[in-house]
Amino acid sequence: MEPFNNIHALIIDMDGVLWQGNQALPGLTDFFQTLYELEIRFILATNNASLTPQQYTVKLARMGVTVAPKDILTSGMATALYLAEHTDPGDTRVFVLGEDGARQPLRDRGFTLTGLYEVNNSGSNTSHKGADIVVCGKDETLSWDKLATATLNIRAGAKFIGTNADVTLPTEHGVTHGNGAILAALQAATGVAPIIIGKPEPIMYQQALALLGVAPAQTIAIGDRLETDILGAIRAGIRSLMVLTGISTQEDLETSDFQPTWVMADIRALTHALRSQHLSMEPY
Incomplete structure (x- = not known):
């Protein structure tokens, strides 16, 4: 598996990664606290088009997380x-x-x-x-x-x-x-x-990269679906990480023709990996 390094920005899916419906997944507040502390740029990029960025910020606030509307990109x-x-x-x-x-x-x-x-x-x-x-x-x-x-x-x-x-x-x-x-x-x-328009087409990822202003090689996409989040990242030419708290499973990985760069159990494992990566990374 590729070393988990050179990560300065994240494009993060929401449903199945940060929450399930209206229920926050474990480790949500610590995850965002880590992103802010380590100054890791991020865009929350979701295929779900039901809410506006302002409505998503309200949803996150109810879960104890503060995010600006400019950090959200919906399909x-x-x-x-x-x-x-x-x-x-x-x-x-x-x-x-x-x-x-x-x-x-x-x-x-x-x-x-x-x-x-x-x-x-x-x-x-x-x-x-x-x-x-x-x-x-x-x-x-x-x-x-x-x-x-x-x-x-x-x-x-x-x-x-x-x-x-x-x-x-x-x-x-x-x-x-x-x-x-x-x-x-x-x-x-x-x-x-x-x-x-949404994932797995590369359009959203390309728009998110433009908003981040960070090189694709320094960015990873976080998602829970092989056929959308991960395939879209592959088509956009960026590395990807799949968490196992949403739709796709370990069994799906074993039969898939394409693979994420990394697989982790949940955002708690991702938070730990980001902190470990930060301790060994060169100044950006």
Whole structure:
């Protein structure tokens, strides 16, 4: 296994790494205290697009951790940035199947959000102009009407974007369905496959590296999923560390075609490794 050294910045997943649902994982406060004490830069980069950075800071505060909104990057934010780089926000209408974390970044970039049953369809009974793009993120208020509106817009020619394709989500109740399950339903109804922005695509990691301003060789990605966090890091050309507190297991590692650079039990083990690394590292 590669020596655990030359680590000056972290790109950290949240669900399954820092918490499960609303339950903090053991060692959470000590982990962040260590990052601040050792002056290790970090970005919390999550595929979960349900919350805004401000809402994530509130969630972390309830768990005893202080983090600035600028240190958080969600797949909703990554999606809004990607679309702003590839379209004209002022002339683009978007229907969002998702929560504040998917909707607000699009508003912030200047996109117009459409409502239920606003569809470019000659058979529609509405006079409203439909969406040019459908964005689908995790949505705990998912309804028939939302799915129907997304389906109608995609079938009418709207581009189909998924903030992420995680088919499962670790919660305090156990593993449940993720955004990928919703994408699968829409793909089945429309015959159109979504463009995915979140991990394992390298887009989010590339955006996080730009925010950190640290060389990829001095950065590692922390995650709990082989098929998203770890594969995304490999595609982005950075080292990775998998913790065993989320979705992927030791058994999954034994059958995987790709591997993380390191595997640790949890963030407590990572905290210990970071402190040990700091004692032997050269000044940055």
